[in-house]
Amino acid sequence: MTPALRRTAAALLAAVLAALVTAAPAHAADYRYWSFWKGTGGTWAYQQQGPALYVPPDGSVDGWRFALSPDGGRDAARPTGTPDFASACGGTPARPGRKRVAVVLDPGTSADAPPGAGTPPAARTVCAAVPAAATSAEVLAAVAPPLRYDGAGMLCAIDGYPRAGCGEPVAAAPASGGGGDGGPALGPVLGGALVAVLAGGAYLQYRRRR
Template identity: 45%
Template sequence: MRRALTAVLVAGTLTGPAAAPAQAQEYRYWSFWNGGGKDGSWAYATQGPATLRPADGAVEGFRFTVGADSAAAGKPRAAADFDAVCGRTPAKDGRKRIGIVLDFGTAADAPDGERPPKARTACAQVPEDASAGEALAAVARPLRYDSHALLCGIAGYPESGCADQVKDPDRGSGSGSRSSSAGSGDGNTRKADDAHGAGGGPSAGLLGGGAAVLVLGAAAGWQARRRRG
């Protein structure tokens, strides 16, 4: 299934709401969100962090979640409040400030044997042309990728696994305890820079928002058709 997942991802950017059939397979993954304005709300990203180049004053959120569609994906539980995250970081010429909100999810959503770290925020001060992914790399290393350049871990969490199927569909917060969003999103796969290189960061590789589920669903459908064939 991983081969099919990668093939779908590299074929192009996906956008649009993710719809899943009843009792669809759930996956455990990092979702990507954009701050929605002065009210501190969140919206699914419409670009992946590799291509999104937020302006100074933006807030970007990453939430480790379990879901089968965009409506079930958990959004960051902290508000998208730039002043709270970056208010003490002075502006600098040639740099921009991006608020980063990391929500490692709930204990119920954690992989077996792991416990999610406490949620945290950081103010990334990066070059003016930096992507959201580069801002993430500036404040949340180590980032972990799989062999297909999918971003699997942020700040070392989780220690293993990458967009894994959840074996027990009742496990986690997929039955309504997570916050939900009806938005859309997309993901990218090709990693142009080594996330651990000097001054580098992920220019691609993160499954973002609802498209993560769209892609995963496409891969699952391909696998099912292959079994029937």
């Protein structure tokens, strides 16, 4: 095969591969779980530390949101509303050796609820008055029992919601339409492209030998 023909074959195969990648349906998975947030500067920021490790200071806001969200934290659904310590804990005086933490509990919408769970409870904000060394997990246990954890320590339920399940993946629909098997098969398409290129090369070589 001549250099020019090899370059043509490579370009053709690259175009076929690009078309297949574009046409292939994107399968993703979302998860139902309680995501953990902290109020900072009037907005919500995803909490990088787990609730059993993070020790919130006096005057902070912890946020919890149950939702059907993509994995990865920062793309999860945020608690509704603006974090506001004063409105939750303004009437709770500071005391030595203790701290006040506003806790926003947002169970999400009916679309986020697991099958059979019914309508989620209403979102609410409470003020936790706890020992100064309390972690966010202990803060949460003080204001929203019962909590439910799985065997790996993942928080599954707050205030008893939801009653069952824990971080289940929920397959998302394909991002683009396609045939009954989800798109073209890679082998037949590439095979056809190779046959076309090789046949063209053989024909050109035959013409040059004549």
